[in-house]
Amino acid sequence: MFKNAVNFGGAVEDLQKKIAISNSINIVGTNSTGVASNESEDEKLKAPAGIISYEPDELMISVFAGTEIHEVNIELQAAQQRIVIPDWGTIGGAVATRRNGLRETHHQTLPNNVLRCTVIAADGSLYQAGGQVVKNVSGFDLVKLLVGSWGLLGLIVEVTMRTEPLPQVSQWVKSAHPQAREQASKLYRPAVETLIEGVTYLLLEGHQNDVEQQISLLKGFALCEMPSLSHQYQYQNLNFLSQGPVRSIERGIRKQFDPTNKFNKKIAAQRNLLT
Amino acid sequence: MSGAVHINTAELFLAGQDGSNMMGSPLGVCYPTTTAEVQNAVRWARSKGVPFIARGAGTGLAGGAIPEAGSLVICLTKMNKIRSIDANRRSAWVEPGVLNADLSRQTSREGLHFAPDPSSQQSCTIGGNVANNSGGPHCLSEGVTSAHILSLEVVLPSGETCTFDAETSLFDLRGAFIGSEGMFGIATAIEVRLVQNPPHVATMVVGFASVHDGALAVSAIIAHGIIPSALEMMDAPITRAVEEYVHAGFPLDAAATLIVEIDGLEYSVIDGSRQIREIVSLFGATSFQVAETAVERARIWKGRKTAFGAIARIQPNYYLHDTVVPRKKLAEVLSQVTAIATQEQLQVMNVFHAGDGNLHPILMFDKRVAGVMDRVHRAGAEIVRVSLEAGGVLSGEHGIGLEKRDFMRWMFTENDLLFQQKLRSAFDPDGISNPHKVLPRGSGCSDTASIPPGSWI
Known part of the structure; x- marks a missing residue:
């Protein structure tokens, strides 16, 4: 009676039926990664869209994975909150590709902010990982495994995430000076510290006076807008292959979760994870 | 040798x-x-x-x-060396037997610390923190152990060694390993993330006339958009026991005491403390103190973290529970916990991570009394049941181990458990690394062994 199992309605059930009988499935959100397969025999499936529940006081939102992030942001901004994912593509796509974006350097990056995932497995069954609370060590951490799993372990249909209050002030600064990083080390926990093509970018957030005081400590930095990043930069982790026992475990996981190589064959092949 | x-x-x-x-x-x-x-x-x-x-x-x-x-x-207690500290990268390589508090002591001269701070931090090891994905009061703002581990050197159940980190695999094997309770292999070296010590800290001790008022204040602080670095609650019995033990200045007339700590840069701390003070008075705070010095602050945290030692003054034995509920359900579930203890004629005290909704009801008893263990176990199962009914989970930081293994079915479906078992099989196909923990008997694992004597599941 307390089980995670939730009735997500007809759209999820239809997907379950399709997956159960299909041989080759390509999971696509908005294809913002550009890596979705175009092979014609693949059935292209997308998770349903829509916000399931949003409780600003609990700092938590639950959405269907096909929901576009900008739609979620509209809802969040009305309550003076945000999520850590950059504003493009779907929630499911961001989770499946572990898209931290520029907030990579911040400790509250994506994997720590996903609290629960509901997934359709290769046999069409539904499984759930995590729970709708902010702290949870009940069983093995399948959520961490699913974040960045590139659709190889099933179709993520629902995601529950932490939200966070918007800071009073958010200010980017940049410097191309070789000693910029040394300067940055004088600051107390900037929200983001990142190096893009030789330029050090910092994001300072919090109380207005604190942000101003932190900026005054920096020499040779200028205020700027948020830097933009190419998608190649975001997805560089697709370009290398694991080795030795690490690869055996990765293959073992794929084999356990998708024994007939149903999901995202192209990505699995690229990563040498076909079983 | x-x-x-x-x-x-x-x-x-x-x-x-x-x-x-x-x-x-x-x-x-x-x-x-x-x-x-x-x-x-x-x-x-x-x-x-x-x-x-x-x-x-x-x-x-x-x-x-x-x-x-x-x-x-x-x-692994003899593998207790800190191999290296990189103050620039704010990271360190440690062996699994390094004590949690020792690591932060060793890095304090660099102005850095390891954020997870379980109450047992003076004696627990970093390896144990990795196995349990440990928490602690300051995980409210800092995140639990998983957010502070960069890479792991692991001896797999196959006998091979490998490294799990952010770069060398597609799947987050590092993240999957953390919290696997020793069932995926043995971490023999751990690269931890270190965080800067906060330049400003305000630690507030707030009294309330009821646990209910205190619980509502907790929800209100978070709902207001303030994430304190720690937000802890103690009820009257534990506050009295602790106060006699450490003399931290906790209010003895309060039915509930909150420890609220906020840290960071100067103005956020000043402004945050002011807002917290306003919110708690709105919710009926009966007393409000701010620690003026580092010594006072240390005494408050000593009181909070030695709470379990203080219990020995009341009853010879105790059973400490660990469940999580949505914050908005705190007041409701706490009153259910009191009712459960009354029903089973047990004394109960609460000292817990309120900001996370992470309850720690402590049932106190004397195990020499005939039949008392049955009552303790019944009460424990009821506490788990009401927590799950409120939309919560089995454990926030202690893990499942043997204790809650057979409650896993209360929270997860057979299919959920099957996929957890599949993950384990990928790391340990033969099931030889700490077998028969976490997953309930008959959930597709090969495990049918007997339960050790003394367990109550």
């Missing part, structure tokens, strides 16, 4: 226990000092078909370190 297996009765007796009430009977215990020695121990166990179990300080409360009968205990 340090790799030798010890089989004398006293050592086996010690290696058979942890912080739970359970007891196991291992075959032998060894104390490796290097990764190669851990590898030898695992290979030996494998070759003999003997299960093995890694162990740190044995402070775990869910029986995760209770050895299966006839298994080899690999005790």
Whole structure:
């Protein structure tokens, strides 16, 4: 009676039926990664869209994975909150590709902010990982495994995430000076510290006076807008292959979760994870 | 030699226990000092078909370190070196036997610390923190152990060694390993993230006339958009016990006491403390104190973290529970917990991580009283039941171990459990690394062994 199992309605059930009988499935959100397969025999499936529940006081939102992030942001901004994912593509796509974006350097990056995932497995069954609370060590951490799993372990249909209050002030600064990083080390926990093509970018957030005081400590930095990043930069982790026992475990996981190589064959092949 | 297996009765007796009430009977215990020695121990166990179990300080409360009968205990307390500290990258490589508090002491001269701070931090090990994905009061703002581990060197159940980090695999094997309670292999070196010590800290102690008022204030603080670095609650019985023990200045007339700490840069701390003060008075705070000095602050945290020691003054035995509920359900579930204890004629005290909704009801008893353990176990199961009914989960930081293994079905479907078992099989296909923990019997694993004496599941 307390089980995670939730009735997500007809759209999820239809997907379950399709997956159960299909041989080759390509999971696509908005294809913002550009890596979705175009092979014609693949059935292209997308998770349903829509916000399931949003409780600003609990700092938590639950959405269907096909929901576009900008739609979620509209809802969040009305309550003076945000999520850590950059504003493009779907929630499911961001989770499946572990898209931290520029907030990579911040400790509250994506994997720590996903609290629960509901997934359709290769046999069409539904499984759930995590729970709708902010702290949870009940069983093995399948959520961490699913974040960045590139659709190889099933179709993520629902995601529950932490939200966070918007800071009073958010200010980017940049410097191309070789000693910029040394300067940055004088600051107390900037929200983001990142190096893009030789330029050090910092994001300072919090109380207005604190942000101003932190900026005054920096020499040779200028205020700027948020830097933009190419998608190649975001997805560089697709370009290398694991080795030795690490690869055996990765293959073992794929084999356990998708024994007939149903999901995202192209990505699995690229990563040498076909079983 | 340090790799030798010890089989004398006293050592086996010690290696058979942890912080739970359970007891196991291992075959032998060894104390490796290097990764190669851990590898030898695992290979030996494998070759003999003997299960093995890694162990740190044995402070775990869910029986995760209770050895299966006839298994080899690999005790990692002698692998206790900090291998390197990189102050620029704000990271360090440590061996699994390094004590949690020692690491932060060693890095304090760099102005850095390891954020997870379980109450047992003076004696628990970093390896144990990794196995349990440990929390602590300051995980409210800092996140739990998983958010602070960069990479892991692991001896797999196959006897091979490898490294899990952010770069060398597609799947987050590092993240999957953390919190696997010793069932995916043994971490022999751990790269931790270190965080800067906060330049400003305000620690507030707030009294309330009822637990209900205190719980509502907790929800209101978070709902207001303030994430304190810690937000802890103690009820009146534990506050009195602690105050007699450490004299931290906790309000003795309050039905509930909140410890609210906020840290960071100057203005956020000043502004945040002011807002917290306004919110708690709106919710009926009966007293409000701010620690003026580092000494006062340390005394408050000593009080909070030694709370379990103070219990010994009241009853000889206690059972500490660990569930999580949505914050908005705190007041409701706490009153249910009181009703459950009354029903079973047990004394209960609460000291817990309110900001996370992470409850720690403590049932106190004297186990010499006939039939008392049955009441303790019934009450425990009821606490788990009401927490799940409120939309919560089985454990926030103690883990499942043996204690809550058979409650897993209350929270997860058979299919959910099957996929957890699949993950385990990928790391440990033969099920020899700390078998028969976490997953309930009959959930697709090969596990049908008996439960160690003393366990109450």
